[in-house]
Amino acid sequence: MTANSQTPAQPPIASKWDDAVAAKMSEPELLLYRSNLLGSDLRVTNFGGGNTSAKVTMRDHLTGEDVQVLWVKGSGGDLGSIKLDGFSTLYMDKLNALKKRYRGLEHEDEMVDYLPHCTFNLNPRAASIDTPLHAYIPKAHVDHMHPDAIIAIAACADSKRLTEVIFGGQLGWLPWQRPGYDLGLKLEALATSQPNLKGIILEGHGLFTWGDTAKSCYEITLDMIRLAEQWLNENIKQPVFGGVKTVTLPAEQRAAIAAKLMPALRGRISADERKLGDFNDSAEVLQFVGSNDLVKLAALGTSCPDHFLRTKIRPLVLDFDPSNPDVDAVLAGLDTALEAYRADYRAYHERCKRPTSPAVRDANPIIYLIPGVGMLSFAKDKATARIAGEFYINAINVMRGANGVDKYVGLPEQEAFDIEYWLLEEAKLQRMPKPKSLAGRVALVTGGAGGIGQAVARQLLQEGACVMLTDIDAAALEEAKANLLKVGGKDAIATVQGNITSESEVEAVLTATALRFGGLDILVSNAGIASAAPLEDTTLEIWQRNQDILVTGYFLVGRGAFRLMKQQKIGGAMVFVASKNGLVASAGASAYCTAKAAEIHLARCIALEGAAVGVRVNVVNPDAVIRGSRIWDGKWKEERAASNKIDSDNIEEFYRQRSMLKLSVLPEDIAEAVYFLASDKSGKSTGNVLNVDAGNAAAFTR
Structure with a gap:
């Protein structure tokens, strides 16, 4: 065990502007360039947060005249990865004309409905509610960022005075107000009345900066953030967060505890919608969770709207003493802790709701x-879980800075509610696309580096699942991951090397899966080998190797997955990839056929016990999946060719002609069958066998 250490100091934010690159760009391209640079550093703005804009002179397609057009980041999207089509374009003269339509604060939201009428060039990108905040600042280029250092100052009780002290009149200050049309008019008034300002701090929210060129705007933004960081570093009181209260456990022990807690939590919060988890034990987090001020500051909630929209207004602090790490006691108290949190959240909704407010959401x-x-x-998905954690680290950084130089102030509860349950936010949620069929599901695929394993993983990823691939071949596993990253992205795909014949390695694979994604919903047992030899030439070693991998290995993984699914109490699905040989004996392959038959029967046994806890277990029986198969690239191909007295180059054609349908069976065909049995499409099927063999009468199930 170790005491909490100070978080590591980071180098000052540096300009990445390249004049040679920028010289070749148009004004819209310069806006994109600036936006991507700003979004590339989470110290400047958080993922999906912040806005940038430029007022550009362009030719009107209808009149042929030059007009001023506001290019501004559209609704949704992330500055670090935005493309030109992520910006809304609006006529400035029409935006200015909207001032005559404004009827006051009580009619704020109706102004958003006018924005589509201001669209330039039929741009389909919806304008965000922040559009007026950019439009009415009388500067060509405007940045709105959420840097931790600036929000720390904005979230101080004495925020206005500190803004003057730190920035010496370079930045103005406005009190907290929900983003909208009226705030846009207030920004315009302050920027116009004090033309020497370089920007404005919004209390509890963030930073606006501006410039005459894209480059000057970018560099002013960085200058203000650096100035804030420097001042905070020089003036922050020690010890941070009231000093160290608890020890920090070693990294391996932290991971083991998290892996044990995550499935239990996940099961308890996934009744209406399956959730995916993320674990973060960065230095910033460990300093905060080990501090004297943890409970007090966590209860105050977050300040910046971008933070609490991702994290809820406040977290749940679990009752855990690392000096006496009793995980079982935490597990025993989870139901009580969660119900208390839910009750508190529902009470918050009841206290703050308006007559038009949406119903309470997931509590x-x-x-x-x-x-x-x-x-x-x-x-609801891995990326959102990870990003929520990153946003809370932003909130931790804000609390560290604010409480270190003054007194941290969270957003008032009613203001927080009015943003969380804003009808415009509700409309955005309602427009979200329908989730895919396996959204929120976690799948573990053994033998994941092979042709069938990769095809199965690809199918599951395409249907919205997160996938952990495991295989004994580390190099092949990394190659498979590289292939699948193009399908699912870095959040949805992970790998862990493991030997399924080792009990300890199987447990390590399951622990890694729980730690990475929060639990397990789908097991695809696919690891395999193949061997052929006449009975008299079948050595005990060959026999035992088949039993170890195809029976013992499937038992170990199945047992471990069953325990995990049972702990979650939200059901699950197992699919064993067996073989036609499990139903039909083949001469010269007794070890393989016997092991495959045992594998099928094991699946049926687990299905009997799994039904009571909602765990379904089914089998897919492939036959002669030659293309893309690592098994058929090796000795098995030669052995089966010799057994059938044909040339090995003709093996695929031989099996195709042997089938009733005269078709080749491909890895993608097996993946389709696995997906069906793993998904709710087969929600009333368990203990079944599905042959994917292009037709083999001897293998008909009876």
């Missing part, structure tokens, strides 16, 4: 803080 926590261990975050 479960998103962020879970564990003293001495770290932070868990859960959301």
Whole structure:
């Protein structure tokens, strides 16, 4: 065990502007360039947060005249990865004309409905509610960022005075107000009345900066952030967060505790929608969760709207003492802790709701803080869970800075509610696309580096699942991951090397899966070998190797997955990839056929016990999947060719002609069958066998 250490100092934010690159760009391209640079550093703005804009002179397609057009980041999207089509374009003269339509604060939201009428060049990108905040600042280039250092100042009780002290009149200050049309008019008034300002701090929210060129705007933004960071570093009081209260456990122990807690939590919060988890034990998190001020500051909630929209207004702090790490006691108290949090959240909704407010949403926590261990975050998909955790780290940084130089102030509860349950936010949620069929599901695929394993993983990823691939071949596993990253992205695909014949390695694979994604919903047991030899030439070694991998290995993985699924209490699905040889004996392959038959019967046995806890177990029986198969690239191909007295080059044609349908069976065909049995499409099927063999009468199930 170790005491909490100070978080590592980071180098000052540096300009990445390249004049040679910028010289070749148009004004819209310069806006894109600036936006991508700003979004590339999470110290400048958080993922999906912030806005940039430029007022550009362009030719009107209808009149042929030059007009001023506002290019501004559209609704949704991320500055670090935005493309030109991510910007809305609006006529400035029409935006200015909207001032005559404005009827006051009580009619704020109706102004958003006018924005589509201002669209330039039929641009389909929807304008965001922040559009007026950019439009009415009388400068050509405007940045709106959420840097931790600036928000720390904005979230201080004495924010206005500190803004003057730190920036010496370079930045103005406005009190907290929900983003919208009226705030745009206030920004215009302050920027116009004080033309020497370089920007404005919004209390509890963030930073606006501007410039006459894209480059000057970018560099002014960085200058203000650096100035804030420097001042905070020089003036922050020690010890941070009231000093160290608890020890920090070693990294391996932290991971083990998180892996044990995550499935239990996931099962309890996934009744209406399956959740995926993320574990973070970065230095910033560990310093906060081990501090004296943890409970007090966590209860205050976050300040910046971008933060609490991702994290809820406050986290759940789990009652855990790392000096006496009793995980079982935490597990025993989860139901009580979660119900108390839900009750508090529902009471918050009841206190703050308006006559038009949407009904209360999922009342479960998103962020879970564990003293001495770290932070868990859960959301509807892995990326959202990870990003929620990153946003809470932003909030931690804000609390560190604000409480270190003054007094941290969270957003008032009613203001927080009015943003969380804003009708415009609700409309955005309602426009979200329907989730894919396996959204929120976690799958583990053994033998993941092979042709069938990769095809199965690809199919599951395409249907929205997160996939952990495991294989004994580390090099092949990395190659498979590289192939699948193009399908699912870095959040949805992970790998862990493992030998399924080793009990300890199987447990390590399952622990890695729980730690990475929060639990397990789908097991695809696909690891395999193939061997052929006449009975009298079948050695005990060959026999035992088949039994070890195809029977013992499937038992170990199946047992471990069953325990994990049972702990979650939300059901699950197992699919064993067996073989036609499990139903039909083949001469010269007794070890393989016997092991495959045992594998099928094992699946049926697990299905009997799994039904009571909602765990379905089914079998896919392939036959002669030659293309893309690592098994058929080796000795098995030669052995089966010799057994059938044909040339090995003709093996695929031989099996195709042997089938009733005269078709080749491909890895993608097996993947389709696995997906069907793993998904809710087969929700009332268990203990079944599905042959994918292009037709083999001897293998008909009876």
